[in-house]
Amino acid sequence: MPDTPGRSRPSPLVVAASLTAVEGLLVLAYGVLLAADIHADRAAMGVTTSLFFILLGAALIACAWSVVHGRTWARSPLVVTQVLALGLAWNFLGGSTTWVSVVLALIAVVVLVGLLHPASVEALSDRRDDAS
Numbered sequence: 850m851p852d853t854p855g856r857s858r859p860s861p862l863v864v865a866a867s868l869t870a871v872e873g874l875l876v877l878a879y880g881v882l883l884a885a886d887i888h889a890d891r892a893a894m895g896v897t898t899s900l901f902f903i904l905l906g907a908a909l910i911a912c913a914w915s916v917v918h919g920r921t922w923a924r925s926p927l928v929v930t931q932v933l934a935l936g937l938a939w940n941f942l943g944g945s946t947t948w949v950s951v952v953l954a955l956i957a958v959v960v961l962v963g964l965l966h967p968a969s970v971e972a973l974s975d976r977r978d979d980a981s
Contacts, residue, residue, distance in 0.1 A: 869960055
């Protein structure tokens with residue numbers, strides 16, 4: 850139920866959305882940095898890559914905002930993104946990038962737990978409080 854007055858937002862959901870918004874800001878910033886470094890010899894690759902990251906960052910931010918405001922549709926893209934982040938963390942495991950792997954995995958797990966917490970599921974459920 851989107852933005853129902855008097856309904857509280859559970860802490861696990863707010864934490865998950867906040868971490869996802871930070872992820873979105875970082876991905877968006879990376880896309881902007883890529884866009885600023887486009888070279889003429891690989892213009893098409895540079896433009897498409899930077900657009901991908903800019904759009905992904907914007908989508909993460911929009912979904913994080915939407916899930917905090919009770920939009921049930923926004924949880925699925927966030928869950929999929931975090932599962933993909935776990936796979937990316939696995940790829941960074943080993944050598945000098947192990948710290949990146951640990952950070953990615955830790956954030957992804959915290960976000961997944963927050964999104965799938967019973968209080969978050971209840972807050973995002975389509976059932977109405979007054980329905981019997």
